[in-house]
Amino acid sequence: MQPKDLLQLTEQFGSPIYVYDGEKIKSQYNRLTKAFSKVDNLRINYAMKALSNVAILQLLREMGSGLDTVSIQEVLLGLHAGYAPEKIFYTPNGVSLEEIEEVNAMGVQINIDNLSILEQFGAKHPDVPVCIRINPHVMAGGNTNISVGHIDSKFGISIHQLPHLVRIVENTKMNIVGIHMHTGSDILDIEVFLYAAEILFDAAKNFKDLEFLDFGSGFKVPYKKDDIETDIEELGKKLSKRFNAFCKEYGKELTLIFEPGKFLVSEAGSFLVKVNVIKQTTSTVFAGVDSGFNHLIRPMLYGSQHQIDNISNPKGKERFYSVVGYICETDTFANNRRIPEIKEGDILSFRNAGAYCYSMASNYNSRYRPAEVLWLNGQGHLIRAHETFEDLLRNQIPLPIEATV
Ligand SMILES: *Cc1c(COP(=O)(O)O)cnc(C)c1O
Numbered sequence: 236m237q238p239k240d241l242l243q244l245t246e247q248f249g250s251p252i253y254v255y256d257g258e259k260i261k262s263q264y265n266r267l268t269k270a271f272s273k274v275d276n277l278r279i280n281y282a283m284k285a286l287s288n289v290a291i292l293q294l295l296r297e298m299g300s301g302l303d304t305v306s307i308q309e310v311l312l313g314l315h316a317g318y319a320p321e322k323i324f325y326t327p328n329g330v331s332l333e334e335i336e337e338v339n340a341m342g343v344q345i346n347i348d349n350l351s352i353l354e355q356f357g358a359k360h361p362d363v364p365v366c367i368r369i370n371p372h373v374m375a376g377g378n379t380n381i382s383v384g385h386i387d388s389k390f391g392i393s394i395h396q397l398p399h400l401v402r403i404v405e406n407t408k409m410n411i412v413g414i415h416m417h418t419g420s421d422i423l424d425i426e427v428f429l430y431a432a433e434i435l436f437d438a439a440k441n442f443k444d445l446e447f448l449d450f451g452s453g454f455k456v457p458y459k460k461d462d463i464e465t466d467i468e469e470l471g472k473k474l475s476k477r478f479n480a481f482c483k484e485y486g487k488e489l490t491l492i493f494e495p496g497k498f499l500v501s502e503a504g505s506f507l508v509k510v511n512v513i514k515q516t517t518s519t520v521f522a523g524v525d526s527g528f529n530h531l532i533r534p535m536l537y538g539s540q541h542q543i544d545n546i547s548n549p550k551g552k553e554r555f556y557s558v559v560g561y562i563c564e565t566d567t568f569a570n571n572r573r574i575p576e577i578k579e580g581d582i583l584s585f586r587n588a589g590a591y592c593y594s595m596a597s598n599y600n601s602r603y604r605p606a607e608v609l610w611l612n613g614q615g616h617l618i619r620a621h622e623t624f625e626d627l628l629r630n631q632i633p634l635p636i637e638a639t640v
Pocket residue numbers: 282284285303305326417419420421451452453454494495496497498590
């Protein structure tokens with residue numbers, strides 16, 4: 236996709252707008268499957284919380300992907316997008332036994348991540364095939380917001396509780412078919428990942444009827460210049476070999492599962508905004524745009540640095556800007572960033588806007604959420620319309636007149 240295509244789509248559909256390059260999503264999917272081509276039974280479950288538009292789900296379904304879901308509503312969206320229940324995994328955290336039972340009744344693979352629910356579920360439904368989420372306590376990255384493998388994480392069953400886990404499984408005679416880990420969003424170091432994988436292999440030996448091992452995700456993609464990205468090809472080579480050797484040892488061809496979100500969709504996304512105002516203070520030049528953290532919260536929430544291009548003036552002389560939103564609260568997208576000269580009315584494009592961007596958007600300040608467009612075969616398809624005033628009023632129930640006096 237070229238900047239001129241982004242500019243044209245912004246003119247056609249209006250700003251602010253999210254645009255996703257379908258070809259990039261496909262090439263990332265193919266890259267991952269190719270890296271693991273030596274594994275006979277590979278399965279990719281797209282972690283749909285990254286970007287849950289139904290059209291994106293359809294595109295990945297056509298590629299052969301399964302889905303990784305974290306709520307019953309995501310399961311419903313997946314079924315709506317045409318996924319067979321057996322292509323859907325459900326990996327919730329902190330949800331009720333009732334919701335887990337409801338999802339199980341839909342024919343979806345459930346993944347349980349605490350001993351309390353495991354024991355209750357196993358006692359009631361000993362025959363249901365269940366996956367268990369292990370926490371190997373491996374720190375990947377260093378930011379406690381995204382590293383979920385550390386000792387005080389709320390995710391997964393601690394590997395140190397394995398004896399208790401095994402006892403529950405024996406007592407309930409429940410049917411454990413898979414073991415899962417997901418150590419967080421930042422795999423900088425393949426050796427760290429392989430180390431966590433060894434812990435999973437060790438744990439797997441305690442269960443006789445496994446069908447799959449699920450290594451979660453956490454593949455890192457570059458956000459800004461010089462960022463490190465996970466070397467998928469290298470990981471594929473090393474982990475495939477180790478996985479195949481483990482299957483021999485275990486005595487059965489298991490399925491290897493990954494559940495990438497960011498890796499598949501992050502780089503495919505661009506977020507396009509219009510510059511409303513250029514404002515100079517004593518120290519700073521602000522570019523105020525027609526958006527805010529209501530549409531893209533990652534810079535404020537995680538300190539993420541999304542590269543910003545001025546696609547209206549790509550060859551302009553670079554100057555320093557702080558790019559801010561229109562929310563009545565501090566909503567800085569970029570601080571003191573070098574960007575080709577910006578004029579009011581220019582269109583700025585944020586890169587890496589595919590994952591955890593639209594899916595985290597809100598109506599704060601009673602602003603409409605943006606539209607979404609999917610670019611396929613050289614053509615833009617509107618896959619979500621801009622919101623309208625009706626959307627803001629939906630489900631609101633005004634007080635009857637007599638109650639207000
Ligand atoms: C969020 C999540 C993923 C996807 O993580 P990415 O970093 O986006 O690849 C995978 N598995 C589970 C259980 C998750 O919660």
